[in-house]
Amino acid sequence: xxxxxxxxxxxxxxxxxxxxxxxxxxxxxxxxxxxxxxxxxxxxxxxxxxxxxxxxxxxxxxxxxxxxxxxxxxxxxxxxxxxxxxxxxxxxxxxxxxxxxxxxxxxxxxxxxxxxxxxxxxxxxxxxxxxxxxxxxxxxxxxxxxxxxxxxxxxxxxxxxxxxxxxxxxxxxxxxxxxxxxxxxxxxxxxxxxxxxxxxxxxxxxxxxx
Numbered sequence: 001x002x003x004x005x006x007x008x009x010x011x012x013x014x015x016x017x018x019x020x021x022x023x024x025x026x027x028x029x030x031x032x033x034x035x036x037x038x039x040x041x042x043x044x045x046x047x048x049x050x051x052x053x054x055x056x057x058x059x060x061x062x063x064x065x066x067x068x069x070x071x072x073x074x075x076x077x078x079x080x081x082x083x084x085x086x087x088x089x090x091x092x093x094x095x096x097x098x099x100x101x102x103x104x105x106x107x108x109x110x111x112x113x114x115x116x117x118x119x120x121x122x123x124x125x126x127x128x129x130x131x132x133x134x135x136x137x138x139x140x141x142x143x144x145x146x147x148x149x150x151x152x153x154x155x156x157x158x159x160x161x162x163x164x165x166x167x168x169x170x171x172x173x174x175x176x177x178x179x180x181x182x183x184x185x186x187x188x189x190x191x192x193x194x195x196x197x198x199x200x201x202x203x204x205x206x207x208x209x210x
Contacts, residue, residue: 054083058093061100066170073100095121095130099137103171108144109210115141116208123201132162135204136172142207143175149191150207152179156195157203 061076077100089097095118102114115137122134139154155176159165166172180188195203 050083050085051087054080055093057083058096062096065100065103066168068170070104073104077101077104091121091125092127092130095119095125095134099134102137103140108141111144112141112208112210119204119208128161128163129166131200132158132166133169135161135200136166136169136175138204138207139175140171143178145207147207148179148182149187150203151175152183152188152191153195153198153203154207155179156192157198157200160196161200 057076057079061073061080064070064072064076077097080097098114098118098121102111102118105111105114115134118137119131119134122130125131135154135158139151139158142148142151142154155172158172179191183191
């Protein structure tokens with residue numbers, strides 16, 4: 001009755017594809033069930049496996065990004081790197097780490113390089129939500145360059161890969177709103193339709209290649 005044991009807490013945070021921390025931490029679960037993210041945080045001191053601790057730190061970095069706390073994102077990503085050391089990261093973890101680094105840098109070319117690494121790792125993993133997230137990151141690069149049509153196409157491609165708009169991604173709505181404001185409703189709708197029809201690899205390469 002005292003909540004999840006340590007093993008249960010570990011299960012709650014291990015597995016990047018298991019849902020974003022903002023859902024687990026803020027939305028809770030129906031029927032009064034325990035929320036896994038707060039429970040996992042309470043049991044963090046009992047988790048001793050480096051890969052599990054790195055997973056927890058990555059979830060914390062994602063949550064900090066969702067909250068708009070870049071300094072916290074950097075802090076948690078540094079913990080991830082320290083915990084994993086020279087261990088080869090699985091593609092899903094690598095995609096998310098590179099995606100977060102892409103948001104942190106103000107240098108467009110550096111952001112592009114991070115986005116390429118995130119996209120390639122996501123395509124290696126072939127998990128639709130991870131691919132969709134990487135496409136949003138590439139759209140952020142297009143937006144920084146003032147390529148609003150391309151940004152709109154990439155957001156549409158992201159939604160198409162996932163099957164529905166992902167409201168857990170903090171930047172997707174922002175990018176869509178900014179591109180709509182610059183293009184107008186008609187042009188935005190046209191680019192959205194085009195983005196849904198295009199091959200996502202070719203679409204990504206337009207922005208990733210200089």
